[in-house]
Amino acid sequence: MKRRNFIKKVGTGALAVGAGLAVKPRRARAAGKHKTYNWKMVTTWPPHFPVLGESADYIAKWVEEMSAGQLKITVYGGGELVPPLQVFDAVSSGTVEMGHGAAYYWAGKHEATQFFAAVPFGLNAQGMNAWIISGGGQELWDELYARFNLKAWPAGNTGVQMGGWFNKEINSIDDLKGLKMRIPGLGGKVLAKAGGNAILVAGGEIYTNLDRGVIDATEWVGPYHDYKMGFYKAAKYYYSPGWHEPGTTLECMVNKQKFEALPKHLQAIIEAACAKSNIWCLSTFEALNEIYLQKLVNEHHVKLRTFPDPVLAKLKVMTKEVLDGMAAKDPFTKKVYDHYMDFKKNHDAWDVISE
Amino acid sequence: MKRRNFIKKVGTGALAVGAGLAVKPRRARAAGKHKTYNWKMVTTWPPHFPVLGESADYIAKWVEEMSAGQLKITVYGGGELVPPLQVFDAVSSGTVEMGHGAAYYWAGKHEATQFFAAVPFGLNAQGMNAWIISGGGQELWDELYARFNLKAWPAGNTGVQMGGWFNKEINSIDDLKGLKMRIPGLGGKVLAKAGGNAILVAGGEIYTNLDRGVIDATEWVGPYHDYKMGFYKAAKYYYSPGWHEPGTTLECMVNKQKFEALPKHLQAIIEAACAKSNIWCLSTFEALNEIYLQKLVNEHHVKLRTFPDPVLAKLKVMTKEVLDGMAAKDPFTKKVYDHYMDFKKNHDAWDVISE
Structure with a gap:
């Protein structure tokens, strides 16, 4: 073999090895990126319960659509897989990946959970969203739920309830x-x-x-x-x-470890589906309440x-x-309470001027 | 060639042809599914304008995250690519794929556009969302914008403004x-x-x-x-x-043809990003307004x-x-006006009882 050809051949081989090394991680990444996931979501609601259960159904539907089927979520009504009030434990332990309910159901786990659902004479729906999404509430919620290997987002709101x-x-x-x-x-x-x-x-x-x-x-x-x-x-x-x-906030929760193991784009998709459900749920109650109040009265x-x-x-x-x-x-409950009330004081003052 | 081998060979060939036929559309579909898109969004706001322009920036960011980079949107401030008040025309004609603004800027195109942004003494933010998302407003908006080869969603809200x-x-x-x-x-x-x-x-x-x-x-x-x-x-x-x-509603609009040519999962991703931006924008204004009102006064x-x-x-x-x-x-304006006012009548009645 001539020296020139030898170099060429070795060179090609080296390139091939290099290419091989480069290709393999790319393939591995691609496999992770396109791996499909089948998740379970347990809820505190009867199956397909109007608005509340439908919010959970929609989250699953939207996640599947947005991920082009990469993440399929099967939604279970309360009692179908675990009893309604075991949703928190089931997601916390990783028995299932997701849950849907309202944070005040978990007051027995930690009393501060209640601030992320409803407080008597507290924030209305718009105020709850402002506090959680743009006022620092989400960070406190994350801090609390991380203790239980959970993460949750607002995923619906009933608006002001009746007495x-x-x-x-x-x-x-x-x-x-x-x-x-x-x-x-x-x-x-x-x-x-x-x-x-x-x-x-x-x-x-x-x-x-x-x-x-x-x-x-x-x-x-x-x-x-x-x-x-x-x-x-x-x-x-x-x-x-x-x-x-x-203005009761509904929550969609995930097992934190399982969530963090998802590809980033699926994490972002879940979060956006919760936001869409949050606004859909409140809008639907707001659109229907007066119509049904009239039916009740008339x-x-x-x-x-x-x-x-x-x-x-x-x-x-x-x-x-x-x-x-x-x-x-409890010091953490006090921390959340003080933060919530400080925010509410400002929000109330603005509410008086605006709404 | 023995008959048995001949059949086997033809059979294999036929299978291969069959497989070829089956594989090609699958590959074509896969290519469509993973094809990357680079879109432009023009806005009526100065570049990265607080909250309003940031809402547009966030939509682009969230779409890119959720699509794992499959759909990249470059956001342009008003005047960077087209003047602020030519956003509607630029998206309608397909010069760019997306736009961000508020529908009342397009009253010159059709007066009914204004109902999808703000009406004096009209619905507040919560009411606008309820009307558009769950009260039939979106369908009317779609009907109107389809005339201009557009589709839009609520993508932000200022809340009650100051006088x-x-x-x-x-x-x-x-x-x-x-x-x-x-x-x-x-x-x-x-x-x-x-x-x-x-x-x-x-x-x-x-x-x-x-x-x-x-x-x-x-x-x-x-x-x-x-x-x-x-x-x-x-x-x-x-x-x-x-x-x-x-309760002025911001809009994110797309060129209808270009939107419909997108894979379904990217369509769903854009829609969810708008919903997330809708609630983020209102929440951010609600969280900051009183703080800055105090600064102004004190x-x-x-x-x-x-x-x-x-x-x-x-x-x-x-x-x-x-x-x-x-x-x-104009009959269509009357149709939207009547629908809006009917909804508002019910929503106001509920508002009196609830908020």
């Missing part, structure tokens, strides 16, 4: 004494302070309990959803405002009432006592 | 007579009805015009943005509420004022006259 269904008028704070009412979370604690009995009943069992007198009253969501639940058949008086839930002769101002004023004082007591017990 | 900057107090409707005010769109038409002069000045020139007395007054957005514009240096009185823009001694109720009542009557007159001239 609930009663079989008597509420004319003074004393009318709440001894009242057995289905009302979860912080609202329930405030009712207890007012002398009522806050009772926990899963969504699917409220109607029967109310109809049979096991409970005297219940809150739920708002006119559209409450209509679907048929509460007008078991209670006469429908009260506003929903002092206990002025077709089902529901008596619409407003809590008297002195009742609301007393509930507001009791809310502060509940929140102060909660914050006094 | 503007004045160098005198507005104590009666007569104080608006002869007033030279920078106020675009329907608000400008209402001001004209009240005897004022509505003057069109591009964003970048307002401050100088106000400072030199070419105009007596101006509206812009809200405390955060108005602070950045420095208007407090040229006018003393800062009025609320922004009766003329109670550090720059701006005098905060509220339009007297009788002034607002008269402007509201004039707004109805402007809208009625507009609807009388």
